Amino acid sequence: NAGVTQTPKFQVLKTGQSMTLQCAQDMNHEYMSWYRQDPGMGLRLIHYSVGAGITDQGEVPNGYNVSRSTTEDFPLRLLSAAPSQTSVYFCASKGQAATNEKLFFGSGTQLSVL
Amino acid sequence: AQSVAQPEDQVNVAEGNPLTVKCTYSVSGNPYLFWYVQYPNRGLQFLLKYITGDNLVKGSYGFEAEFNKSQTSFHLKKPSALVSDSALYFCAVRDFSSGYSTLTFGKGTMLLVSP
Numbered sequence: 001n002a003g004v005t006q007t008p009k010f011q012v013l014k015t016g017q018s019m020t021l022q023c024a025q026d027m028n029h030e031y032m033s034w035y036r037q038d039p040g041m042g043l044r045l046i047h048y049s050v051g052a053g054i055t056d057q058g059e060v061p062n063g064y065n066v067s068r069s070t071t072e073d074f075p076l077r078l079l080s081a082a083p084s085q086t087s088v089y090f091c092a093s094k095g096q097a098a099t100n101e102k103l104f105f106g107s108g109t110q111l112s113v114l
Numbered sequence: 115a116q117s118v119a120q121p122e123d124q125v126n127v128a129e130g131n132p133l134t135v136k137c138t139y140s141v142s143g144n145p146y147l148f149w150y151v152q153y154p155n156r157g158l159q160f161l162l163k164y165i166t167g168d169n170l171v172k173g174s175y176g177f178e179a180e181f182n183k184s185q186t187s188f189h190l191k192k193p194s195a196l197v198s199d200s201a202l203y204f205c206a207v208r209d210f211s212s213g214y215s216t217l218t219f220g221k222g223t224m225l226l227v228s229p
Contacts, residue, residue, distance in 0.1 A: 004157070033216065040123075042204060042221035043158075058216065090157055101146060101165075101208060103217060105157030 002026050006091050006106035013081040013113045021076040021109050023091030029104070031094045032074040036060065036087040037108075043090065049074055081113045116141045116209040118188075120220040127195045128228050135190040135223045137205030146208035147188040148217065149179055153201045161203075164188060175199070195227045 007022045025032065033048035035058075045058030049068040063085060065077040074093075078085060088110050092103040117140045127133045139145050146165055150158040162173025169181045179190045190203060205220040 031215075035219075040221060043219040045216055045218070048216055059218075092158075101148065101163055101215070101217070102160045103150075103158070105159070107155075107157050 004091055004093055004104050004106040006089075006109050008109060009107070010110050011112070013078075013111065015081060015083060015113060017081050019078055019081065021078075021089055021091075021111075023074045023076065023106060024072050025074075025091075025093040025104070026072065027093065027095070027104065028071060029093035029095050030071065032068065033058070033092050033103075034064070034066065034074070034076045035090045035092065037090060038087050046076065046089075078111075083113045085111065086113045087111060116145075116207045116218055118147075118205045118207045118218065118220040120203075120205055120223045122223050123221075124224045124226065126226050126228065129197050130194050133192050133195040133199070133225065133227070135203050135205075135225060137188045137190065137220060139186050139188060139205075139207050141207060143210075145181075145186075145188075147179075147181065148206040148208075149173065149177070149188075149190050150204045150206060150219075151175075151201050152204065152222075158204060161190070195225075197227045197229055200225055200227045 004025045030051045034046040035043040044060045047066040049055045055066050091106040094103050119138045148163045149161040152158045164171045164181045172178045202222045204222045206217045209216050209218040
């Protein structure tokens with residue numbers, strides 16, 4: 001059981017480039033989400049999904065796209081990277097049971113946009 | 115919308131001493147509260163949660179948290195700190211404002227335990 005796997009661990013982009021951050025989980029979790037972590041800001045929710053084919057925006061969705069074609073995968077796309085998107089990105093998942101609020105986090109992707 | 119506040123950016127404590135990391139919350143309805151810990155270069159790990167029941171909740175690694183409804187607080191505690199407890203701690207609240215259940219996190223408190 002690998003849990004939540006994020007790739008890559010590190011990435012440097014130039015302004016305007018696009019890229020996709022990958023996230024996969026092998027726990028058959030229905031709920032998946034993306035957070036960004038910035039100093040002094042804590043974690044802020046970008047997008048989330050409650051099942052295949054269903055996605056919704058979080059607190060800071062601008063500049064990011066997501067899709068959920070399978071239960072296992074939830075990629076995060078940066079369409080045109082900006083320096084303001086320099087951050088550490090975390091993917092997290094959990095089961096959908098009403099009382100199951102324990103989020104499982106990946107180890108993060110550190111992104112720098114120059 | 116639900117929110118949590120962590121008033122301290124950093125807490126310093128000597129090994130063996132009790133520690134407290136503070137969290138206050140603002141919710142409509144019954145609060146669902148959580149603590150997570152982040153060790154360096156790692157993702158967050160679940161420590162404990164309060165849904166209902168006893169105001170003192172026990173979690174992983176000897177941590178506990180006290181729910182206080184009148185003070186709208188959910189402080190994290192440990193009777194005797196270890197150097198290995200040094201990490202970034204996040205308080206979180208269940209948020210239903212979007213119609214689905216998401217977690218809203220505080221800004222985090224860095225705990226430094228000195229030998």
